[in-house]
Amino acid sequence: MEQKHPLPPFTFETAVQKVQLAEDAWNSQDPEKVSLAYTIDTVWRNRSTFINGRRAVQEFLETKWKKELNYKLKKELWAYTDNRIAVRFEYEWQDQQGQWFRAYGNENWEFNENGLMEKRYASINDLPIDESERRLV
Known part of the structure; x- marks a missing residue:
């Protein structure tokens, strides 16, 4: 059976570890690697985009990182419970014309x-x- 440690229920230490693993994976900009952290039938809302399934996540990330160049992300644990984690994050990226952006946000995660x-x-x-x-240099 496919597992991605640490497993719930989360403690402070394992929640921090899960957040750091996510940050590291996203900073790799490897859509396949990132997608393996999600269930086959994962459900996402990313801004106003709704995504269903691991394969759709991978396709979404492939498109994202073609557009968002020089991507660098920082995540921070905000809260956690048994199988849920909330994070705040910011990331910086550059568009094709050279304009830099900083994105701010919050994520709510639920794990099996x-x-x-x-x-x-x-x-x-x-x-x-x-x-x-x-x-974020």
């Missing part, structure tokens, strides 16, 4: 007993920034 994410709800706002304002 095998540590795979079943649900991900993300609210995200983008802010254009000058290159000199970058914090």
Whole structure:
């Protein structure tokens, strides 16, 4: 059976570990690697986009990282319970024309007993920034 450690129920330490693993995976910008953290039938809301299934997650991320160049992400644990984790995050990226952005957001995650994410709800706002304002280098 497919598992992704640490498994719920989460403690403070394992919730922090799960968040760091997610940050590291997303910073790899490897859609296949990232998608393996989710159930086959995962359900996402990412901004106003609704995504269903691991394969759709992978396709979404492939498109995302073709558009969002020089991507760098930082996640922080906000709260946790038995099988749920809430994070705040920010990431910086550059578009094809060279404009930098910082995205701010919150995510709510729900995991199955095998540590795979079943649900991900993300609210995200983008802010254009000058290159000199970058914090995530």
